[in-house]
Amino acid sequence: MERRNLALLCAGVVCFWLFALAFGSAQGRGLRMVTAQPETVVPAAEETAALTAAQPELALSCRAACLIDQDSGTVLYEKNADQQMPIASITKVMTLLLTFEAVHDGRLTMDTPVPVSEHAYHMGGSQIWLEPGEQFTLDEMIKAICVSSANDAAVAVAELVGGSEPGFVQQMNTRAAELGMEHTAFHNACGLDTEGHLSTARDVAVMSREILTTCPEVLHYTGIWTDTLRGGTTQLVNTNKLLHRYNGITGLKTGTTSGAGVCISASATRDGLNLIAVVLGAPSSADRFAAATTLLDYGFSAYRAAPLPAMEDRPLFMKVKGSAEESVPLDYAALPQTVLLPQAGAAELTAELTLPETLEAPVQQGQAVGTVRIRAGETLLGEYDICAAADAEKMDFGAAFGLLWDALTGQNA
Numbered sequence: 001m002e003r004r005n006l007a008l009l010c011a012g013v014v015c016f017w018l019f020a021l022a023f024g025s026a027q028g029r030g031l032r033m034v035t036a037q038p039e040t041v042v043p044a045a046e047e048t049a050a051l052t053a054a055q056p057e058l059a060l061s062c063r064a065a066c067l068i069d070q071d072s073g074t075v076l077y078e079k080n081a082d083q084q085m086p087i088a089s090i091t092k093v094m095t096l097l098l099t100f101e102a103v104h105d106g107r108l109t110m111d112t113p114v115p116v117s118e119h120a121y122h123m124g125g126s127q128i129w130l131e132p133g134e135q136f137t138l139d140e141m142i143k144a145i146c147v148s149s150a151n152d153a154a155v156a157v158a159e160l161v162g163g164s165e166p167g168f169v170q171q172m173n174t175r176a177a178e179l180g181m182e183h184t185a186f187h188n189a190c191g192l193d194t195e196g197h198l199s200t201a202r203d204v205a206v207m208s209r210e211i212l213t214t215c216p217e218v219l220h221y222t223g224i225w226t227d228t229l230r231g232g233t234t235q236l237v238n239t240n241k242l243l244h245r246y247n248g249i250t251g252l253k254t255g256t257t258s259g260a261g262v263c264i265s266a267s268a269t270r271d272g273l274n275l276i277a278v279v280l281g282a283p284s285s286a287d288r289f290a291a292a293t294t295l296l297d298y299g300f301s302a303y304r305a306a307p308l309p310a311m312e313d314r315p316l317f318m319k320v321k322g323s324a325e326e327s328v329p330l331d332y333a334a335l336p337q338t339v340l341l342p343q344a345g346a347a348e349l350t351a352e353l354t355l356p357e358t359l360e361a362p363v364q365q366g367q368a369v370g371t372v373r374i375r376a377g378e379t380l381l382g383e384y385d386i387c388a389a390a391d392a393e394k395m396d397f398g399a400a401f402g403l404l405w406d407a408l409t410g411q412n413a
Contacts, residue, residue, distance in 0.1 A: 051376055052076060053302045053342045060291040063261065063281025066201035067295045069303065069340045070209050070267070070274035072382075076299050081202040084183050085280055088255025088263050089126070089149045090199075091191030093207050094172045095158055096145060099138070100215035102161050110139040112160070119165065120156040125192055125257070127152040128234055140229055146221035147236040149254060151190040158189035165189055179206050193259035201278045208252055208265045208276050222251030222267075242266055242289055246296065252276070256285070266292040272305035272338050305338035308374060309351040318369065323361035323392040330369070331389040339374055339381050347377025355386065363392040 055077055064080040075081070102108045114137065116130040128144045130136075130152040136144075138160070144153040155165055162168025165188065172186040181203035187194040199207075211218055225243055227236045239254040248270040255263040261281040268275050277295035282288040317327040339349065355370035363369070370386035 051340070051342055051346055051379060051381065056298065058294055058298060060279070060294060061282060061287040062279045062291045064201040064278075065280070065291060065295060066205045066278045067299050068205045068209065068276050069299075070212055070276050071305070071336060071338065072340050073206075073209060074340055075202070075205075076275075076303065077295060078202065081205075082183060082200050084198040084200055086193055086197060086257060086260035087191060087199045087204055087280060088193075088257040088260035089151075089191040090204055090253050090255040090263050090265050090278075090280075091186065091189070091197070092145055092149065092154050092255075093204070093211055093253050093265060094175065094186065095154050095168075095189045096142065096218060097207065097211040097215060098168070098171055098175060099142065099157055099161055100211070100218065103138075104215075108138055108161070110137065110142075112138045114138055114141045114153075114156050114160050116152070116156050117159055120152050120159065123151040123155050123190060123192070125151045125190070126239075128229060128236075130156060136229070143221055143224065143227060144229065144236060146218070146251075146253075147224050147227060147238045149239050151192065154190040155188075176203070176207070179210055181206055191255055191257065191260075193257045201280050204265050204278045204280070205276050208267065208278070212252065212267055212274070212276070218252070219250050219267075222253070240264070240266070241285075242292060245289070246293060248296075248300075254288070262288040264288050264292050266296065268296050268300075270300050272307075273300065273303060273340075274305075275299040302343055304341055304343050306341045306346075306349055307338050308335065309349050311351055311353060311372075314353055315355065318355065318388075319358045320363055320392040321358050321360050322395050323363070324395060325361075325390075325392040328359065328363055328392050329389040331366075331387040332372070334384045334387065335372055336382070336384075339376075341376060347379070349381075350375045353386075359388070359392070361392050361394040363388050365389060365391050 052074060058077065060079060063085060064083050065078065066075065066081045067077040068075050103110065113135045116132055116134045118132050121130055121132045126149045128148060128150045141153045141157050144150040145157065158165050158168035162171050168189055169186050176184045176186065184199040184203045185196055187197040223243065225238050228234060229236065242249045246268060248268040249266065250269055251267045252265045261283060262285050263280045263282065266277045275296055277292045279288050279291040282291055315330060317329055319327050352373040359369055365388055367388045368385040369388050372384045372386060374381045
């Protein structure tokens with residue numbers, strides 16, 4: 001009798017397993033469209049485009065300029081944006097980016113002590129007068145870099161992160177290449193005039209966008225107007241005077257040398273619209289801030305951040321066939337909160353959600369399983385992946401046996 005029961009059990013397991021696999025592979029794979037407007041068929045190869053206004057003639061007293069939307073990276077205005085030139089202390093944006101990334105990776109903390117070498121001590125230009133052997137926390141050094149544009153602090157931090165300033169400079173150039181900064185070559189960590197140390201307004205905008213997007217904590221430091229170090233004996237005053245002059249300003253970095261002229265990468269936010277204005281080679285500090293103000297004023301007057309259409313019926317889970325998991329949750333995190341539109345003349349936004357009826361195992365967490373297309377009229381503004389938020393392994397004999405055993409023994413009751 002026991003042998004007969006065992007044989008029946010094994011036969012049941014095999015039948016259950018075969019049924020599960022057959023059921024999973026026999027399901028239809030047709031697509032359904034869940035949309036915020038009447039259904040539309042969209043060609044897979046359709047290209048996205050940004051809706052931008054015609055570039056105006058702006059009176060800017062500088063050698064080069066670039067205005068971009070931080071969220072999309074769309075260029076809204078440019079002047080000699082690809083012309084190579086020195087960028088002075090705006091170089092420190094890359095120094096800060098690599099430093100914050102080291103913190104994110106767990107290699108450093110904000111309490112990590114930063115030693116001061118003889119090399120850092122001998123930096124010229126703006127500084128906090130570090131002494132060899134003196135130590136500050138990384139938090140204090142970043143504050144000195146962001147607020148007072150301290151060259152000695154930048155080099156000390158570079159030596160901590162990269163082992164030496166030359167080693168850190170290699171990391172800077174590698175990261176620049178990863179970001180597509182094709183016209184940038186770094187030769188030091190602080191931006192002092194050095195032959196061949198060059199960038200462009202467009203590359204600075206790209207670099208600025210990266211740190212603002214991936215390391216938003218930098219704004220905690222760039223927004224400080226005044227502070228102190230050494231128990232109040234060292235005063236820090238922000239070099240970005242727009243902090244007290246421009247509504248919505250958040251950062252980012254100024255720079256001035258004889259070779260670069262007067263420069264700024266300015267970030268500002270109003271009503272959900274985040275802009276970055278780069279000004280290089282201005283003849284004076286007043287001209288620098290005036291040019292940045294003109295660029296930002298234009299951006300905020302000509303563009304807006306429009307919220308996405310509501311997709312109230314979007315599914316939160318999808319059924320999975322051929323798996324012990326009945327469904328997987330869906331991740332819509334790739335969708336932006338807003339999209340860039342001109343202030344006037346833009347068509348109504350619509351959203352098209354495309355998902356299969358079911359998924360077939362195996363499904364991996366992070367796997368793209370559908371798309372959302374955002375349109376303004378007939379213009380496709382962006383296409384964003386919908387991803388699985390959990391794994392769903394393919395049913396195998398062991399899993400099928402386990403399910404059957406649990407059912408027979410009542411362990412899932």
